[in-house]
Amino acid sequence: xxxxxxxxxxxxxxxxxxxxxxxxxxxxxxxxxxxxxxxxxxxxxxxxxxxxxxxxxxxxxxxxxxxxxxxxxxxxxxxxxxxxxxxxxxxxxxxxxxxxxxxxxxxxxxxxxxxxxxxxxxxxxxxxxxxxxxxxxxxxxxxxxxxxxxxxxxxxxxxxxxxxxxxxxxxxxxxxxxxxxxxxxxxxxxxxxxxxxxxxxxxxxxxxxxxxxxxxxxxxxxxxxxxxxxxxxxxxxxxxxxxxxxxxxxxxxxxxxxxxxxxxxxxxxxxxxxxxxxxxxxx
Amino acid sequence: xxxxxxxxxxxxxxxxxxxxxxxxxxxxxxxxxxxxxxxxxxxxxxxxxxxxxxxxxxxxxxxxxxxxxxxxxxxxxxxxxxxxxxxxxxxxxxxxxxxxxxxxxxxxxxxxxxxxxxxxxxxxxxxxxxxxxxxxxxxxxxxxxxxxxxxxxxxxxxxxxxxxxxxxxxxxxxxxxxxxxxxxxxxx
Numbered sequence: 253x254x255x256x257x258x259x260x261x262x263x264x265x266x267x268x269x270x271x272x273x274x275x276x277x278x279x280x281x282x283x284x285x286x287x288x289x290x291x292x293x294x295x296x297x298x299x300x301x302x303x304x305x306x307x308x309x310x311x312x313x314x315x316x317x318x319x320x321x322x323x324x325x326x327x328x329x330x331x332x333x334x335x336x337x338x339x340x341x342x343x344x345x346x347x348x349x350x351x352x353x354x355x356x357x358x359x360x361x362x363x364x365x366x367x368x369x370x371x372x373x374x375x376x377x378x379x380x381x382x383x384x385x386x387x388x389x390x391x392x393x394x395x396x397x398x399x400x401x402x403x404x405x406x407x408x409x410x411x412x413x414x415x416x417x418x419x420x421x422x423x424x425x426x427x428x429x430x431x432x433x434x435x436x437x438x439x440x441x442x443x444x445x446x447x448x449x450x451x452x453x454x455x456x457x458x459x460x461x462x463x464x465x466x467x468x469x470x471x472x473x474x475x476x477x478x479x480x481x482x483x484x485x486x487x488x489x490x491x492x493x494x495x496x497x498x499x500x501x502x503x504x505x506x507x508x509x510x511x512x513x514x515x516x517x518x519x520x521x522x523x524x525x526x527x528x529x530x531x532x533x534x535x
Numbered sequence: 536x537x538x539x540x541x542x543x544x545x546x547x548x549x550x551x552x553x554x555x556x557x558x559x560x561x562x563x564x565x566x567x568x569x570x571x572x573x574x575x576x577x578x579x580x581x582x583x584x585x586x587x588x589x590x591x592x593x594x595x596x597x598x599x600x601x602x603x604x605x606x607x608x609x610x611x612x613x614x615x616x617x618x619x620x621x622x623x624x625x626x627x628x629x630x631x632x633x634x635x636x637x638x639x640x641x642x643x644x645x646x647x648x649x650x651x652x653x654x655x656x657x658x659x660x661x662x663x664x665x666x667x668x669x670x671x672x673x674x675x676x677x678x679x680x681x682x683x684x685x686x687x688x689x690x691x692x693x694x695x696x697x698x699x700x701x702x703x704x705x706x707x708x709x710x711x712x713x714x715x716x717x718x719x720x721x722x723x
Contacts, residue, residue: 288554291552291554292552295560298560301560302559302560302563303560303563303564304558304560305560305564308561309560309564309568312564312565312568313568316568316571316572319572319575320571320572320575320580323575323576323579323580324575324579324580324583326580326583326584327579327580327581327582327583327584327587328579328583330583330584330586330587331587332587332590332591332594334587341584342584342588345581345584366581367576367577367581370576370581371572371573371576371577371581374572374576375569375572375573392568395552395557395561396553396554396555396556396557396561397557397558397561397562397564397565398565398568398569400557400562400565401562401565401566401569402569405569405573459555462554462555466554
């Protein structure tokens with residue numbers, strides 16, 4: 253999430269860096285720094301309609317096609333004795349089912365929500381990984397729309413699960429009036445709980461994911477375009493820096509792949525936790 | 536300055552998009568892609584894998600069950616064979632014991648019969664001897680009288696002609712003879 257720099261020096265440093273970046277981006281050639289406009293590319297199709305189709309959507313379309321093809325074909329070809337490809341897919345499915353769903357919700361309750369968690373996990377993982385795939389170079393989750401849709405799906409599911417488990421009144425009572433608290437504390441607690449359940453949980457799910465992907469993309473583009481600048485355009489004295497930034501690009505690519513998996517995992521774990529909070533019995 | 540830059544990008548920047556507020560097209564396409572992935576997963580991918588998973592579980596459980604059945608059968612067979620073996624051993628021991636008892640009985644029986652036969656033969660012998668002795672005594676008694684009379688007549692000669700004397704002499708002789716016979720019988 254965004255944190256405003258509060259320390260004066262830190263703030264100054266940040267401002268200086270940003271100004272330089274912004275200034276550099278203003279020039280035509282030379283160093284091409286990453287900018288927030290990377291996430292809002294010009295439309296390719298349907299410009300001016302609500303169906304504006306830009307590069308981000310193209311990346312998402314490709315990832316969706318790959319994920320759907322791999323998993324549907326994989327499921328169709330799935331055999332009793334798995335081959336190598338099936339083993340990898342089953343590894344992913346088992347990971348979500350055993351290490352996330354059953355771990356958090358318990359074996360019995362997990363059955364109902366394994367499909368939801370698996371779908372979301374695979375979708376986020378694949379869209380995140382697009383950020384380190386050469387040619388795509390941007391995560392499908394790095395623009396807020398898709399994280400919002402996924403978070404909204406989880407939001408609706410955990411509200412529905414809670415209402416189904418306790419009834420509408422029961423769900424509101426258990427979520428907004430946590431038991432075991434002196435009644436006058438509800439003046440303080442109930443608004444907080446309301447915010448938590450109805451705003452903060454879905455909002456943080458979406459924002460955490462999109463912020464991680466945005467920052468990852470900015471870092472990667474920074475080191476990659478710096479490498480290009482140092483090696484191609486900068487004077488001979490600066491070319492050595494290119495090696496440094498190239499090494500950093502390699503390391504950051506691996507790091508971003510890790511972050512892609514980690515963010516998918518965090519999103520799904522939190523979704524499972526929220527579901528569990530909704531359906532668990534009153535204590 | 537930084538604040539305005541970031542606020543501009545975070546909330547609705549003109550021309551460019553906002554980091555946190557999605558454009559309409561962005562939302563629409565996001566829904567489309569999530570719906571495609573969700574549909575494919577819920578309708579095809581996950582049930583397909585679930586089916587294989589269930590099948591595998593069933594197969595493994597079936598295998599375990601079969602192994603248990605076979606194991607139980609083997610245990611039952613072993614128990615049956617052990618029982619039959621013990622029964623056969625007991626039967627053999629019983630038969631041996633019976634044969635031993637029967638053999639003893641046969642030997643005792645034969646011994647008793649032989650003893651009886653021997654007794655019978657001995658008794659027959661004794662009875663025959665007794666009978667022969669009686670016969671000899673009867674014969675002797677008849678012959679001894681005649682012989683003695685003849686002998687006495689030869690010794691006494693004419694003196695025994697008259698009836699009275701003869702009769703007296705014979706009676707006396709017989710008495711003596713009887714006494715001597717009794718003595719000799721007693722002595723025997």
